[in-house]
Amino acid sequence: MANNNQQESRRYKRWEIFEYALVRPESDTESEPVIIVDLSLGGFQIRSKRTFHNGELCEISISDPDNDPLVVQAEVRYASEIPEVGLYGTGFRFHPATLEQKVALVNYIHTRFRMDVERLTAEVGSSF
Numbered sequence: 001m002a003n004n005n006q007q008e009s010r011r012y013k014r015w016e017i018f019e020y021a022l023v024r025p026e027s028d029t030e031s032e033p034v035i036i037v038d039l040s041l042g043g044f045q046i047r048s049k050r051t052f053h054n055g056e057l058c059e060i061s062i063s064d065p066d067n068d069p070l071v072v073q074a075e076v077r078y079a080s081e082i083p084e085v086g087l088y089g090t091g092f093r094f095h096p097a098t099l100e101q102k103v104a105l106v107n108y109i110h111t112r113f114r115m116d117v118e119r120l121t122a123e124v125g126s127s128f
Contacts, residue, residue: 014038014045015116022061025052034090036062041109043074043093051088052076057095062108070108073097 017039022031023046034048052058054076062070074092082089096102 014040015113017112017116020063021046023048023052024059024061026057026059031059031061037089039109039112041094043077043091045089045091047082047085047087047089049087051081052079052090054078058092060092064108070104072101072105 015038017036019036019039021034021036023034024031032048032050034046036044036046038045056076058074058076060070060072060074062072064070073095075095077091077093079088079090081087094105096105
């Protein structure tokens, strides 16, 4: 029941994805490889081997096979251990530092959502 309330209180719909990224906290010089598991206009969720701290600002570099990586700032909103798999789940809120980052972010998200809609349309069309 709590999960449904959490979903209903979200400002933006989340889309499940599987994308590689690098996360570098502002206080660190090393980037951590992570996997993005969902994405929305407001933020994203990752799985990683390391934990991140609430409120921490990070530089995110999201791989994009067709273009240069998307680099944008994001703030850690929550982090929790997933004991069954030995990983951490961390939620980030996008915090673009420049107009260029905002535009690149919107373009990236739009492209990802469009690809997902096209994939779903193809799946539905092939089932008839």
